[in-house]
Amino acid sequence: xxxxxxxxxxxxxxxxxxxxxxxxxxxxxxxxxxxxxxxxxxxxxxxxxxxxxxxxxxxxxxxxxxxxxxxxxxxxxxxxxxxxxxxxxxxxxxxxxxxxxxxxxxxxxxxxxxxxxxxxxxxxxxxxxxxxx
Amino acid sequence: xxxxxxxxxxxxxxxxxxxxxxxxxxxxxxxxxxxxxxxxxxxxxxxxxxxxxxxxxxxxxxxxxxxxxxxxxxxxxxxxxxxxxxxxxxxxxxxxxxxxxxxxxxxxxxxxxxxxxxxxxxxxxxxxxxxxxxxxxxxxxxxxxxxxxxxxxxxxxxxxxxxxxxxxxxxxxxxxxxxxxxxxxxxxxxxxxxxxxxxxxxxxxxxxxxxxxxxxxxxxxxxxxxxxxxxxxxxxxxxxxxxxxxxxxxxxxxxxxxxxxxxxxxxxxxxxxxxxxxxxxxxxxxxxxxxxxxxxxxxxxxxxxxxxxxxxxxxxxxxxxxxxxxxxxxxxxxxxxxxxxxxxxxxxxxxxxxxxxxxxxxxxxxxxxxxxxxxxxxxxxxxxxxxxxx
Numbered sequence: 001x002x003x004x005x006x007x008x009x010x011x012x013x014x015x016x017x018x019x020x021x022x023x024x025x026x027x028x029x030x031x032x033x034x035x036x037x038x039x040x041x042x043x044x045x046x047x048x049x050x051x052x053x054x055x056x057x058x059x060x061x062x063x064x065x066x067x068x069x070x071x072x073x074x075x076x077x078x079x080x081x082x083x084x085x086x087x088x089x090x091x092x093x094x095x096x097x098x099x100x101x102x103x104x105x106x107x108x109x110x111x112x113x114x115x116x117x118x119x120x121x122x123x124x125x126x127x128x129x130x131x132x133x
Numbered sequence: 134x135x136x137x138x139x140x141x142x143x144x145x146x147x148x149x150x151x152x153x154x155x156x157x158x159x160x161x162x163x164x165x166x167x168x169x170x171x172x173x174x175x176x177x178x179x180x181x182x183x184x185x186x187x188x189x190x191x192x193x194x195x196x197x198x199x200x201x202x203x204x205x206x207x208x209x210x211x212x213x214x215x216x217x218x219x220x221x222x223x224x225x226x227x228x229x230x231x232x233x234x235x236x237x238x239x240x241x242x243x244x245x246x247x248x249x250x251x252x253x254x255x256x257x258x259x260x261x262x263x264x265x266x267x268x269x270x271x272x273x274x275x276x277x278x279x280x281x282x283x284x285x286x287x288x289x290x291x292x293x294x295x296x297x298x299x300x301x302x303x304x305x306x307x308x309x310x311x312x313x314x315x316x317x318x319x320x321x322x323x324x325x326x327x328x329x330x331x332x333x334x335x336x337x338x339x340x341x342x343x344x345x346x347x348x349x350x351x352x353x354x355x356x357x358x359x360x361x362x363x364x365x366x367x368x369x370x371x372x373x374x375x376x377x378x379x380x381x382x383x384x385x386x387x388x389x390x391x392x393x394x395x396x397x398x399x400x401x402x403x404x405x406x407x408x409x410x411x412x413x414x415x416x417x418x419x420x421x422x423x424x425x426x427x428x429x430x431x432x433x434x435x436x437x438x439x440x441x442x443x444x445x446x447x448x449x450x451x452x453x454x455x456x457x458x459x460x461x462x463x464x465x466x467x468x469x470x471x472x473x474x475x476x477x478x479x480x481x482x483x484x485x486x487x488x489x490x491x492x493x494x495x496x497x498x499x500x501x502x503x504x505x506x507x508x509x510x511x512x513x514x515x516x517x518x519x520x521x522x523x
Contacts, residue, residue, distance in 0.1 A: 012267055031386065033268045039381070059289070059390065061281035062334040063273060067261055068254040070273040078278045078333075080385045088385040092272045103289060114271055126271070 004117040009124050016126035019053065019109060021087055022046045030087040053109035054132070055083035062098045069115050077101050081129050095130040106132045134233040137372040139519060140352050140364065141170025142481035147316040147347035147469030155191055155247040158348035160203040162474075163243050166350035171364060174204055177352075178237040180211035183224035183244030184473035186259040187213070190251050200243075217263035218422060220244060221349070221476025222377070222506025222515030228353050229375040229517075238358040243350035244474035256344055260472070263509040265383050277341060277423070279384055279510050281333040284425040287391040288335070291440030293428075295335055299326045300446045301427035302340055302466045309463025311493040314478075316345045316469030326424075340424035342470035349477035351484070368488045369523035373407035373501070376400075377515040384510050393511030396433035400505065403516040404435075407501070411435040414518075415499040416486045417459045418479035420507035421466055430505055431459070434516075453496055461486070461494040476506030480517055487521045 014020050015033060022034035026043035032051060037044045060079035063070070070076070077093040079101070093101055094112055107129040114124045143165025145158050153161075159182065167174050180201060188194045197211030214224040221244035228242035248256055260276040261269075269279070287293065303323050309315035321339055329338040353372065358364075378398035384390050404410060411434065419434070421427030428442035436457050437445050445451055451459040462468050462482040465475060483502035485491045491499075499521075506515045 008267075015268075016271075033265070039386075059282045059286040061278045061285065061336075062331070063275055063278050064330075064334075065257065065275065065277065065332045066254065066273065067257040067270070067275055069258075071254070073273060076273060078272065078274045078282070080282055080390070090269050090272065090274060090383060090385040103285070115273070124271070128272070 004121045006122060009122060017111070019051045019127055020048050021051045023049045030085060032087055032089050051087050052084040055081045055107060057093070057101065057103055057105045057107060058082050058088065059103060060093065060101050081107055092128045093130065094128040108132050135235055135355055137229050137232045137353055137355065138359065139370045139372060139484050140354055140359070140366055141166050141172070142349070142351050142484050143169055144314050144349040144478060144481055145347050146314045147345045147471055149249045150346040151249070153346070155187060155193065155196065155245055156199055156203045158247060158346060159196070159200045159243060159245040162245070162348035162350040163200065163204060163241055166241065166352050170352040172239065172352065172362065174206060176239050176362070177206060177209060177241050179231055179240040180206070180209060181224040181228045181240065181242050182211065182213045183221035183476055184213050184246060185215060185217055185220050186246065186262070186472065189259045189262065191247060216513045217508035218420070218472050219476060219506045219508030219513040219515050220473035221478070222504070222517060223476070223513065225351065225476060225480055225517055226375045226377050226515055229372050232353050232355050239352065239354040241350055241352055242477060243348065244477035245348035246471035246473045247346045248344045248471060249346050253344070263512070269383050275333060277336055278333040280423040280425060281336045283384060283390055283510060284335055284423070287425060287429070290391055293440065293443055296323065296327065297443035297447060298424050298428055299323060299340060300443065301421060301424040302326055304446055304451055305421060305460050305464035305466040308461045308494055309467030312462040312468055315463040315467055316343055317463070317467045336423055342422045342465035345469040345471050347469060347471035347474050347478070349474050349481050351477055351481055368521055370484055370487050371520050371522045372517065373409070373520035374403040374516070374518040376402035376406060377513065378402070379513050380511050382509065382512050391429065392439065393429055393433050393507070393514065395511050395514040396430060396505065396507070399514040399516040400434045403503070403518050407518040407520065409501055409518065413501050414457065414503045416461065416483060416496050416502040417457055418482055418504040419459060419464070420475070420505055421460060421464045422470060422507070426507065427464065434505060453494060458496045461491065461496070476504070476515060479504035479506060480519065483519050487519055
């Protein structure tokens with residue numbers, strides 16, 4: 001985030017701390033992040049749901065040229081995780097040697113620091129995933 | 134809708150232009166396009182500027198009025214069009230609509246990006262703004278890393294090797310040698326590509342479009358304008374189609390990560406509008422921001438089956454004389470990728486082919502050319518088709 005913003009972090013807290021997505025009440029499709037309308041059936045009747053905290057890696061990469069603010073983590077793993085209910089999220093894989101990561105690896109959500117908004121800014125937290133050992 | 138014609142193009146070389154600012158580059162490109170069309174700057178009724186990151190990289194927005202001021206065109210409507218890396222193609226789309234609608238008779242579709250005012254970590258921040266800041270960038274994802282996710286998924290799904298995908302940049306670099314505007318006018322070998330440093334596994338440095346500065350501009354006009362100005366271009370090029378589509382902003386929300394559905398949708402609309410099929414296309418420019426994207430585009434635009442895109446490269450079908458001559462000016466990889474200008478460079482290159490001005494990379498008798506410009510990882514795709522009608 002370029003513009004340091006306390007309210008932004010505050011209002012996203014629920015979604016980022018507890019992995020809240022949305023489900024279409026008409027066709028059952030699930031989304032993360034939550035949507036205003038369903039891309040499958042067009043319904044605007046969606047409800048917020050807490051998504052499963054376990055899943056498997058669909059594809060992954062190791063970031064070696066980071067954006068500003070993530071230099072200290074390099075090399076780190078970014079992956080798409082398919083949760084147990086089929087919803088997919090983009091996330092960072094933590095507590096792992098990048099060399100050990102494989103497609104299909106089972107992972108679980110953990111609460112971690114995401115980033116710091118500069119030296120004097122607030123610290124952002126959220127969910128990352130780690131291998132289930 | 135009225136017929137719309139392209140009558141002139143202007144480009145700056147893509148370089149690290151330490152001595153030129155965003156306004157200098159953009160004004161230079163627009164002035165060159167007016168000269169190429171044989172019109173006065175004062176004939177321009179509206180200016181569209183494709184640009185992604187002037188706000189972040191220069192701290193400058195409102196670049197429509199900025200460039201109008203620079204060119205002395207006070208009073209002319211001008212605005213920035215932003216759709217990430219598809220900003221240029223989208224600016225052309227809007228310019229096309231403005232003439233087709235009957236609103237204007239002569240407009241400019243331009244694009245500019247001035248990237249070397251910043252250092253790489255900041256350019257990396259600027260580029261990931263093409264994706265979701267709150268739910269993707271926040272986890273440390275970079276734009277390269279998102280394409281790397283697609284790359285690995287594609288390799289595993291279709292059992293395709295990196296050695297084959299990495300042939301795409303080798304092809305582009307070979308042709309960039311003939312393009313005086315290209316950022317990297319030198320050949321690279323497959324070995325060079327595969328030995329270059331990893332940026333985000335499996336993507337290597339020489340599989341990624343470079344950072345550079347550039348601007349390009351195209352003059353579009355109506356039949357009225359050509360008649361009233363007494364212009365008599367030897368070859369007349371019409372905009373046969375201009376179509377755009379979107380997909381989910383982030384790739385994890387797609388059913389098939391290795392298919393860019395916006396590319397399918399925009400190209401099918403464009404084929405229908407131009408009344409052509411893929412095998413009618415004589416020259417093609419695709420948005421190869423990364424080697425893997427070049428391959429995906431060949432498939433999603435209808436030139437190869439899914440999983441078979443690399444075969445076209447291996448068998449030389451992208452060459453002059455091949456089935457689908459592609460990226461003959463070097464593509465994003467070697468011509469360069471000044472983000473918001475790229476879509477305009479592509480269309481200008483197609484125009485040069487159709488008017489027989491492509492030099493050593495000329496495809497003889499090229500009549501129909503297509504340019505595909507992509508924003509994000511396929512979140513916006515714009516497809517423009519030009520046709521020589523005289």
